[in-house]
Every structure is written in C-alpha cells, then in structure tokens.
Amino acid sequence: MSERAPRVSKSDSDWLGLKKELSHRRRVILTVLSFVLPIGLWALVSYVPWLWHPLVKITSPGDVDYFIEEMEVPKEVFAQENAKILAQKGTPAVGARVNPVYLPSPGAVVRAFYTGFKTPPRLPNEPWLHESLGHSIRTIFWGFVLSSLVGVPLGILCGTYRFIAKLQEPFVEFFRYLPAPAFGALCVAILGIDDGPKIAIIFIGTFFQQVLVIANTVRKVDPALIEAAQTLGASRLKLVFRVIIPASITDIYTDMRILLGWAWTYLIVAEVVGTMSGITFFINQQARYRNFDNVYAAIAMIGIIGFSTDLFLAWLGTVMFPWKRKTRSSKKASIFSRLWPKAMEPVPDAPPEEPTADTNKVEVKPDVAY
C-alpha cells in the first residue's frame, strides 16, 4: 500500500516528476484546474470585451438609416457608418460590443441550464426537459445493452479462437467504417418511427467497435496462464470461463466504459432518425431558433451525464474488482474516491482527514456548473 498516494512534504515540490504519484491535494487541485482552465478561457472571451467581441449590438440606431435596434453588425461597419454620420453632423448610433450568438457566455448557459429544468413544456403532453433527457438515456441504455449482449461474447470468442476471429473480424473491420447514421432510413423502414431505429443506430455505431476492441483485449491475456491451465488439463470451456475471462475481465470492463462514451457520441445522430425526441430534439429546435445558450446547456447536460456515469462505473469497478484497485485508480476514479473516502478505502492505511473531504466536495462544484 506504500505506492498509494504517499504523503508529500512541502519541500518535495517537484510537480513534474516522471511517473511519480502526485499527492492527494495536488491531484485534486489539478482535477479542478482541468475544468477551471477551459471554462476560465471561455469566461475571458465572453466577459472581456476587447478580447474578441467582433460585433456591435445596436441599442439606438441614431441617424444610420438601416440600423435597427437589436441588430448586430460587425464592429468595422459600425465604426464606418458612425464616421459617416459624424461627418454629416448627425446623431451617431449607439451599441454594445457582443460576441456572435453562437458563443453565449458561461453565465447565460448556467442560467439556461437552470431555467431549462424549471420551465414547464409550453404545450401540454410535451415532455419536460428532464423527461427528454430520460428518453435519451433510455435510448443509449438499450442501444448499449443490446450491443453488449452480442458484442461482448462475440469479442471474447474472437479473442480466444483464431477460427472465429478469421470468420468474423474481416467483415466487422470493414463494417465499422460504414457511417451508422446512413442506415437511418433503412432502420426506419424495418423498425418503425419510434425508439427502434434510434436504438439501432447506437447499436450499429457501438457493436462493431466493441467486437474488435474486446477481441484485442482478450488476446492480450498472458499466454503463460493459458499454457499453465492447459498443462493442468483444463477443458476448452473451462479455459474460457476459468482463465481467459477472469484474466481479462477488468480490461474488458475498462473497454466497456470507453465504448459507452462512444455510444453517447452517436446519440445526436440517432435521435434525428424517426420522430424527433430526446435531448437532440431540444438541441436542434433551440439551434434553429438561435437560442444557443439553451443549446450549450443541453450539450453540458450530456457531458455531465456521461462524465458522472463514467465516475460511477469507475467506482463500481473498484468495488467489483478489488484486486485491480491500484491500477484502476484513474483520475476520475480518484475524484470519486475522494468524495466517498470510506466506501473506497477498505484498507485504512492513510485515512483522509475530514476537512480534505469537505473542501473537495466544494471544489468539484465547477463540474456541476459547467
């Protein structure tokens, strides 16, 4: 247990030590920074006018004949027109520098995020935002579960037997390059207009990668283990269930976490197939009417759901595969372990002090706001 987060004294100030474990505190700081830096950059561009703000939003058109209130014009045009008007001794237009509508400020997005959940649907029998999100999560869930039901066993078989690998993989390898969304119309024709074709798109997007990735992972099982088992007279079935699967299960689990992220990226294309539904319906509709604060809020929701699912799965991994705990302690898992230190650390070699846990709870908040 000695390599687990050794307590570092203040004098040990080498942050960039190669392959060196960082202290708890440093890891937390860096995790928070990884969110704060990009969001900070976004805030700077949004709130510091002279950094970008290429447009001027007219508040009073003055004597410029074609300016209208609320209109956004490039700052050069604004300057030119005002120069002309001033030369004729007219009233110049007044306006404020703004960013293009495509880049709302973090504040606007946070507000949209909050109001998105609070605002009831404008028509009865239309979904609330959380219901749309729920719909999307259901779509992902079924797409991923169905894909895994077939993909994982097939991947394990391909990784184990050359025969099956040769029979399946060349085609799978070919098919994974085919763009899943292009099958939208076919999926509608076969599966109807509701959730069926959407789930199918996620399936197509995930399945073929899944088979290959898992087959590769299974192939990495230490041949010495297999040989040893064979020497000891293990049957084929036993070899698969008692040696190969246990040896690769933790890596398969990690693969699955990555593949789940993959499935999420297909959501946006899957949900425009058939009837409009889920979070994509919200994103597309809001984009069409240029409410980009709502669009980014919805994008952020997907990020938060994806990220927290992954944190949860990482934590679940440490519960299910305790022997792998050290190597599985990725950055994300460690945030989680910080939040629930007791559940995470059955081996109390270095019980984290209470104040650390508290400050961490606060510090993780930027993710939530994002």
Add this chain to the structure above:
Amino acid sequence: MKLKTLLVAAVAALLGTALQAEPIKIAYSDWPGYTVLEVAKQKGWFKDAGLDVELVWFDYLPSIDAFSANKVDAVTIVATDALVAGASGGKSKIVALLDYSEGSDMIVGVPGINSIKDLKGKKIGIEVTLVEHLLLLEALKRNGMTQSDVELINTPTNDTPQVLASGKVSAIGAWYPSSGQALKQVANSKPLFTSADAKGLIYDVLAVNPTSYAKHKDEWAKIAAVYYKCVDYLKDPKTKDDAVKIMSAKVGADAADYAKNVPGTHFLTVAEAKTAFKKGDGLDSIYGSMKIGNQFNLDNKVYKDSQKPESYLAPAIVEGMK
C-alpha cells in the same frame, strides 16, 4: 440475420406494440402550414370529429423517409417533394392543398448585391435540389439568366445564416426561420427575390398513402375538414393569437417573432384550395405548379422518370367540401 431479429424482438418488447386498432398517423414538421395542425391536436378536434388521429412530429426530411417507408399514413410536404418521394416508390395521393409560400422562402443578398442580376458570376449558398433551388431558378429565369450564370455552393438550409455571415457567398436561399435569421444577422442584407414574387411556385400539401386513402376516404375527408378548421382559427382575428401561441410553442419560437413570420405563408381556405385544384398551366393551379416542379426535378436529375401530377392529385375531397 441474427442481429436484425434480435433487434426486432427486443424493440418490439421494449415498445410493447399492442395489437390494438392503429390510429391514422400523420407526420408533420416545422413549417407554419404544417404546424397549424397542432391547433387541432391541442383543441381535441380530431376526437370531436370521431377520428383516431396521431400527429407525429419530425424533422422535415425524416418525415418524408417515414412516409416512404410506410410508417405513417400521411405527410405534410412540398408538392414537388411528393413527386420526389413518389419517384422512388413512396407514391401518394394529394388530398388537400395546405398553403403556398408567400415570402417565407427567400434569396437573401449581402450588402452591395441589390438585385438578382447583380449575382452574375457570384457564389450562392443553397441546398441543391430543394425548393430554394427551384425558387432561385425561377428568379434567374425572370431576369433572363440561367443557373450557369451563378455558382451554387451546396449548403444545408439550417446553416445558411452562418454561411451568409461568413462573407464567403454573395447570397443564400432559405426559408423561415433561417431566412429571417440571415436577414437579422447580416447587417444591410436584403431579400432579392421571395416566394411572394412567385406565388404558387411552392405549394404545401397533405400527401396520403394511396392504400390508406382508398380504405379510409371518409376519415381523410374529415381530416381535411379539420385542417381547414385550423386555418380558419388562425385567420380569425379573434382566435389568431391563440393559434400563434400554440404553433410557436410547438416549434419553440417566441410567439411575437413567430406571428411576424406567419404572413409569409399563404394559408389556403377551402374556397382557395378548390380554385387551386382546377387544372391549368399557371402557378395558380397546382397542376401547373407541379409540372414546373417535375421539370425541375428532371433537369436536376433528382429522378429519371417523369412524374404525372394527375396521378398524385386527388381533388375529390376538397371539391366535395362546402
């Protein structure tokens, strides 16, 4: 195929498709002439007429896919697109004329471009083979030009405001709401040609699956009547605001903004639909309009076999209305 059967089974289980009598499904999308149907849904007018109708909300192109794949019984569609769907197997009967575009579809030029003639040799962002393309050709024709006088940049209609703002093109073609946003976003840009200059070029219709039409003529007559009831509700100054409120809520737009754009769509009353159903070669007749659309589709190789408007149009229902 193992994969397919598994999916079918799982999805069937998931959705619990019961074997009850199927409602009549109509696919509709974001265009005022289509969205107005939402009024009937909110007011329960289908039920009042003794109908079991389910309106299914789509993006425009997926709505046509769903219709072609026989998954809905009818779709609200541009008449020329009904020909396109029909040429590839999604035949339909056009039982009602809904509206024609009267200003919502536009060719918008950047500052400095003041007329269609100014576009000679210039780039135009347009979604090729869709109705804006047809509108542009009409505009060019009226100015003694042809497509070879301009350079078309194939652009998804939803992206046209950004493309116009980028300064990479001299004009774009788009319909509401993209056309309005392009105007708002690019200072001093202006409409060079709109569908108000070519009334009847772009008719919107209710296209019904021929089998469903043959089996349920009475129902379709009632559905058409409900549609025109919605139009009346929108046209009546007393109820207009309520209609706009429902429609704007459906598409997620601001009601006041939406109201400003409604006049760009000329909703047809029953009387006007009857007139437009009369045979003729001009744009005031759906026959003439679809003939132009058919030629456009052939010229642009959207399909190879000429489509006969007569085989699509089923004026009986509208003609039988009071």
